[in-house]
Structures are given as C-alpha cells and as structure tokens.
Amino acid sequence: xxxxxxxRNLIVLVGVLFAQILGLAVQVKHTTDSxxxxxxxxxxxxxxxxxxxxxxxxxxxxxxxWHNYFYLRxxxxxxxxxxxxxEQMSLERVRMSxxxxxxxxxxxxxxxxxxxxxxxxxxxxxxxxxxxxxRSVYIDKGEHDGIKPDMAVITADGIVGKxxxxxxxxSQVLLIDDQTSGVxxxxxxxxxxxxxxxxxxxxxxxxxxMSDETVPAGEQVLTSGxxxxxxxxxxxxxxxxxxxxxxxxxxxxxxxxxxxxxxEEVLVVTKIDEKQAEPDQGTSVRAIDVLAERLPGVPAKTDxxxxxxxxxxxxxxxxxxxxxxxxxxxPITAAASADTKTFPKPTKATxxxxxQPALQDTPH
Amino acid sequence: MAITYxxxxxxEVYRFSLPATILIPLTAVFIQAWxxxxxxxxxxxxxxxxxxxxxxxxxxxxLAGLITGGLIGIFQDxxxxxxxxxxxxxxxxxxxxxSSLGIKLDVENAGARFLLTIFxxxxxxxxxxxxARGLVGLHMAWSWRHELVSGAANxxxxxxxxxxxxxxKQRT
Numbered sequence: 442x443x444x445x446x447x448x449r450n451l452i453v454l455v456g457v458l459f460a461q462i463l464g465l466a467v468q469v470k471h472t473t474d475s476x477x478x479x480x481x482x483x484x485x486x487x488x489x490x491x492x493x494x495x496x497x498x499x500x501x502x503x504x505x506x507w508h509n510y511f512y513l514r515x516x517x518x519x520x521x522x523x524x525x526x527x528e529q530m531s532l533e534r535v536r537m538s539x540x541x542x543x544x545x546x547x548x549x550x551x552x553x554x555x556x557x558x559x560x561x562x563x564x565x566x567x568x569x570x571x572x573x574x575x576r577s578v579y580i581d582k583g584e585h586d587g588i589k590p591d592m593a594v595i596t597a598d599g600i601v602g603k604x605x606x607x608x609x610x611x612s613q614v615l616l617i618d619d620q621t622s623g624v625x626x627x628x629x630x631x632x633x634x635x636x637x638x639x640x641x642x643x644x645x646x647x648x649x650x651m652s653d654e655t656v657p658a659g660e661q662v663l664t665s666g667x668x669x670x671x672x673x674x675x676x677x678x679x680x681x682x683x684x685x686x687x688x689x690x691x692x693x694x695x696x697x698x699x700x701x702x703x704x705e706e707v708l709v710v711t712k713i714d715e716k717q718a719e720p721d722q723g724t725s726v727r728a729i730d731v732l733a734e735r736l737p738g739v740p741a742k743t744d745x746x747x748x749x750x751x752x753x754x755x756x757x758x759x760x761x762x763x764x765x766x767x768x769x770x771x772p773i774t775a776a777a778s779a780d781t782k783t784f785p786k787p788t789k790a791t792x793x794x795x796x797q798p799a800l801q802d803t804p805h
Numbered sequence: 806m807a808i809t810y811x812x813x814x815x816x817e818v819y820r821f822s823l824p825a826t827i828l829i830p831l832t833a834v835f836i837q838a839w840x841x842x843x844x845x846x847x848x849x850x851x852x853x854x855x856x857x858x859x860x861x862x863x864x865x866x867x868l869a870g871l872i873t874g875g876l877i878g879i880f881q882d883x884x885x886x887x888x889x890x891x892x893x894x895x896x897x898x899x900x901x902x903x904s905s906l907g908i909k910l911d912v913e914n915a916g917a918r919f920l921l922t923i924f925x926x927x928x929x930x931x932x933x934x935x936x937a938r939g940l941v942g943l944h945m946a947w948s949w950r951h952e953l954v955s956g957a958a959n960x961x962x963x964x965x966x967x968x969x970x971x972x973x974k975q976r977t
C-alpha cells in the first residue's frame with residue numbers, strides 16, 4: 442500500500458495517458474466520428490462559437506457603420522468610374538457570348554454534360570481550429586441553413602475548401618492547404634491533371650503530374666471536377682514553382698487564388714446542377730440592343746430580322762450620339778468620356794446590318 | 806466554492822477560484838481559435854499551453870497538473886479536425902512535468918519562468934510530434950530551429966500570462 446501511495450501520481454499519469462492513447466487508437470481505426478467524440482466536439486464548439494459570432498458581428502457592424510455612414514470620401518468619383526466599367530463590360534459581354542455560344546453548340550454535339558453552381562449560401566468565417574496542424578475554419582452557417590458535409594466552399598477569388606463537420610448553427614471547413622485535404626485539379630493550358638494537396642507547413646502542391654511534362658510557372662490551376670466536390674473549372678490558384686520530385690512526378694507548388702490566411706466571407710455551394718449543354722435559342726440580345734439601352738442616342742429596336750436601328754434607309758450606319766450629359770453641354774462625366782472613348786462609332790465592323798449569331802447572347 | 810489542490814510540501818502553494826479555473830482556460834482556447842484569423846502569425850503561439858504551465862507551477866500538484874493539462878488539451882483537440890487526444894496527451898505530460906518541477910524549483914521570477922516555458926514548449930512539441938507521426942500517421946517535419954524560436958516567442962508571452970495569473974491566484 443505504501444508503494445501505491447508513493448507512486449500514486451505516476452500511476453495516475455500512466456492511467457490517464459493509457460486511456461487517451463487507447464481513445465486515440467480507436468479514433469484512428471474508425472475514420473468516421475464516433476458518438477463519444479462527436480459529443481465532445483459539439484460541447485467544445487458550442488462553448489466557443491457563440492462568443493466568436495458576437496465578436497465578428499460587432500466587428501462587421503462597426504466596420505459597416507464607418508464605411509456606410511462616415512467614410513464616404515470619393516464615393517461619387519468611384520460611382521462614376523464603376524458606371525463606366527459597367528458600360529464597357531456590357532459590350533464585352535456581348536462580344537464574349539459569341540465564343541460561349543459556339544462552345545455550347547459544340548458541347549451539345551458531343552453530348553457534353555456541364556455542371557452549374559445553382560445555389561450558394563453566404564457565410565462568415567468566425568473562427569479557426571487554432572492549430573497549425575489542423576488548417577480548418579468555422580463558419581456561421583450550419584445544419585439549420587442547409588449545410589451538409591462535403592459541400593464546396595469558395596470565394597470570388599477561388600476555392601477555399603470543403604465542409605467537414607456540420608453542427609446546428611456552425612460548420613467546420615477543411616481548407617485546401619491542410620495535409621489531409623485533396624482536390625482534383627487541372628492545369629489550364631497544358632490540361633495536365635493532378636491532385637492538389639496541402640503540406641504540414643501550409644503549402645499547396647499539385648501531385649501526380651509526370652516529370653517528363655513541361656509546366657510553366659504562372660499557369661492557372663483549375664478544379665477538374667474529378668473529386669465530386671468542386672464543380673469543374675473553378676480557379677484554384679497559379680503555379681508558383683516547379684521542381685523535380687520523387688517517384689517520377691513533378692513537385693509543383695501552387696499559390697492559392699483565395700487568401701486562406703485572411704478569410705472573412707465565403708460561399709458554400711449548396712446545390713450543383715448537371716445538365717447537357719444546349720445551343721441557345723429563342724430570345725437573344727444583340728449588340729445594337731445593348732447599345733440602344735446604354736446610349737440614349739441609339740433608338741432601340743428588338744426585331745432581329747429588320748435592319749439595325751442605327752442604319753439609315755440606305756443601309757448606311759448612322760453615328761452614335763454621345764450620352765445626354767455630353768451633348769447637353771453639361772460636364773462630361775467619367776462615364777460619358779469612357780463611353781466615347783471605349784466604344785467606337787458603330788460602323789459596319791461593330792454592328793453589321795445582317796443578323797448574325799455572333800452577336801447573340803445567352804438569355805438571363 | 807474554491808477548488809484547491811495542494812501538494813502538502815513546504816513550498817508556497819496557490820489555488821484558483823472556480824470561475825478562474827473554468828474561464829481562464831476557456832478564454833485561452835477562444836483567443837487561440839479567434840486571433841489567428843485576424844493575425845495569422847498568432848498560430849505560432851500556444852496560449853492554452855501557457856495556461857497549463859501557469860496553473861501547474863502555481864498549484865504544484867502533479868495530479869492537478871495532469872488533469873488540468875489533459876482537459877485543456879482535449880478541449881483544444883475538439884476544435885481541430887484531428888483525432889481527440891493529440892493535444893490531450895501532450896498537455897497531460899506537460900501539466901504533470903511542470904507541477905512536479907514547480908515543487909522542486911523556485912518558479913516565481915521571470916527568468917526561471919522564461920526558461921521553464923521554453924523547456925516545456927519543446928517537450929510538448931516532441932510528444933505531439935511522436936504521437937502525430939507514430940500513432941495518427943500525419944506527415945510532419947521536425948525543425949529544432951523552428952521549435953526553439955517558437956519556444957522563445959511563447960516564453961516571452963508566457964511571462965506576461967503568468968504575471969496576469971499571479972493576480973488571480975490565491976494563497977492557500
């Protein structure tokens with residue numbers, strides 16, 4: 442008994458360590474969460490996340506009040522500049538739709554199935570795991586918001602990770618730079634496929650690309666859709682460094698497009714639709730319609746079979762008038778100057794009198 | 806009601822009130838989970854570990870040290886996606902070691918606390934590394950330089966944390 446009393450602390454230490462090692466071994470063997478650890482995780486998450494939500498809400502509210510009510514310097518100029526950008530992008534959109542429509546026709550011919558992100562849920566990042574070896578974050582949306590495990594999480598810049606565990610009002614997101622994550626990826630130009638993984642030091646590498654391939658630095662890396670989580674074609678990042686790796690494969694380091702260390706708001710992809718590509722039919726938007734909508738000097742005309750509205754009776758194109766602000770003697774705004782500068786007068790090159798599929802756009 | 810753990814030795818033994826016993830580790834884990842989002846460099850610190858060392862050296866009870874360390878570690882584990890027990894085992898060992906050493910050494914001055922924290926930080930990382938690689942099968946690289954620099958940074962923060970803990974600890 443004396444011996445037991447003397448070594449009581451050591452015996453307890455060994456007992457506690459043994460129990461934990463046993464628990465750890467059981468968890469490693471069973472990859473899915475057992476009920477006991479699930480409960481511990483729920484308690485821990487529920488005790489930490491409410492405070493995190495309050496802090497994030499306070500921070501966001503304070504920032505919004507400052508930006509929306511007090512700090513409005515330069516908003517007018519920014520507004521003008523944005524309007525000019527919208528005008529420019531509207532025409533660019535029409536031009537780009539030519540290529541898109543052609544691609545859709547080809548895809549339809551090949552019975553190609555496309556994946557569309559049809560529904561997303563915006564969420565705020567409220568906390569992290571607090572460990573360098575567990576690169577995961579918590580978001581303020583959970584079961585109640587329709588979040589499920591294995592949903593893709595993205596930002597406007599690129600992919601972020603996937604939903605790992607879902608709780609009532611929060612979810613844990615495994616980031617792509619964690620060493621246990623894996624994303625099917627494809628290089629944009631060379632079309633080489635590989636698996637994107639994180640490392641213990643937080644880097645992101647593209648694996649399984651053969652060493653006899655040439656991969657230029659700076660090439661874009663996209664999702665391949667092969668993992669069944671991320672839809673095909675989402676931006677992952679850019680190739681940073683290429684070096685020969687072991688076992689006949691290249692060691693390709695990738696810089697993620699999304700800043701994973703400073704995440705604030707993310708989108709959870711809650712629904713992905715898959716449908717066969719179809720060539721666009723029916724309603725179409727022509728460049729002339731966009732011009733008519735944007736530039737008051739161009740009369741609107743919707744009949745595609747008729748001559749374009751900016752062509753006179755002889756079929757010759759009429760010049761496009763500058764916006765009202767510019768013609769009425771008022772100050773030429775940034776938008777007006779951008780209009781006149783960016784958009785050339787609609788000569789035959791820009792608006793052809795004959796109906797052309799090249800100027801069709803997808804219905805929205 | 807205050808929880809007291811005393812070793813019964815001829816050294817000054819302190820206790821912490823129940824609210825402090827619960828709220829301080831909770832706050833440490835919360836800060837550890839929240840601050841790296843705003844300041845990514847903070848992930849190099851291990852605030853819950855500093856609290857474990859601070860509690861263990863003040864209470865000077867190996868039993869209390871290993872239980873406190875184990876619970877804080879498991880709580881920390883629960884927020885990660887790794888199996889529960891990695892931090893639990895590491896912090897159990899550190900809690901036991903820090904309180905055992907606290908019985909024999911004077912750990913009231915800043916210099917001793919600084920060195921003690923570096924020592925236990927490295928010990929924590931070694932135990933974590935061994936379990937993560939050996940039992941869980943994680944790929945990890947060991948760097949003495951990185952661990953020593955991180956240990957020194959944690960020790961600096963630790964000296965401040967222990968000064969704060971000095972204000973809430975009570976003499977038995």
